Amino acid sequence: MTIFKHQPVLIVTIESDTWAKARNAAGEELYVPRIYLKFHGVVSSVSTGVSLVEAFRVWREQVDGVLADARDLGKTRKELQADKKEKRVAEEKGGGKGKIKMKTWVEFETFPFLPKDVCTCGEPQCVSRKSETGLGACRHDVERLLRGGVEGAYSAKWLKEESLKWHPDRWEKILDQDFRAEGKKIVTEMFVILKMLEQEKMEAEREFDKVRGT
Numbered sequence: 053m054t055i056f057k058h059q060p061v062l063i064v065t066i067e068s069d070t071w072a073k074a075r076n077a078a079g080e081e082l083y084v085p086r087i088y089l090k091f092h093g094v095v096s097s098v099s100t101g102v103s104l105v106e107a108f109r110v111w112r113e114q115v116d117g118v119l120a121d122a123r124d125l126g127k128t129r130k131e132l133q134a135d136k137k138e139k140r141v142a143e144e145k146g147g148g149k150g151k152i153k154m155k156t157w158v159e160f161e162t163f164p165f166l167p168k169d170v171c172t173c174g175e176p177q178c179v180s181r182k183s184e185t186g187l188g189a190c191r192h193d194v195e196r197l198l199r200g201g202v203e204g205a206y207s208a209k210w211l212k213e214e215s216l217k218w219h220p221d222r223w224e225k226i227l228d229q230d231f232r233a234e235g236k237k238i239v240t241e242m243f244v245i246l247k248m249l250e251q252e253k254m255e256a257e258r259e260f261d262k263v264r265g266t
Contacts, residue, residue, distance in 0.1 A: 215250060
């Protein structure tokens with residue numbers, strides 16, 4: 053397989069800060085030095101030695117864990133609002149079968165921030181923005197983690213599904229009252245980044261399909 057100058061290719065995975073796996077219009081794949089590629093919206097960062105697959109796995113477990121608790125939390129809140137007397141009686145039983153297990157609201161300390169080891173984008177505008185926002189990560193950091201974490205599964209469809217987990221309305225219901233205003237801003241920033249990546253990936257996939265003549 054050969055890739056020629058100015059030939060459009062689809063980036064399958066970012067293997068490291070120096071190599072990427074690319075796919076041409078014929079569906080052939082090849083490892084290409086990133087220095088030879090012109091990235092649209094992807095900025096290389098200094099290698100930290102961290103495994104993106106492992107970093108993504110741990111972070112994703114934290115996100116899913118918080119949302120899993122949120123489902124129980126929402127159910128418990130509804131039950132308690134409907135019958136406060138039942139809650140008081142259940143607590144007095146001290147561990148009886150009727151006891152309602154309370155979940156903890158999401159606070160700053162329990163919020164699933166992106167791993168600091170992957171938030172290494174050194175673009176001046178990104179460094180400045182990260183110091184001003186609560187997320188502590190720019191769109192390049194997010195894209196690097198997601199591309200490296202899910203490898204070939206990274207697509208516009210996958211990004212759309214991922215963005216649903218970060219819809220601000222979903223998180224507003226589970227954020228602790230003292231953290232709600234700040235937390236919603238952080239979630240909104242993450243949601244906006246994901247939708248931006250989704251749109252860019254969708255356009256890249258459409259362009260790739262045109263090249264292939266599909």
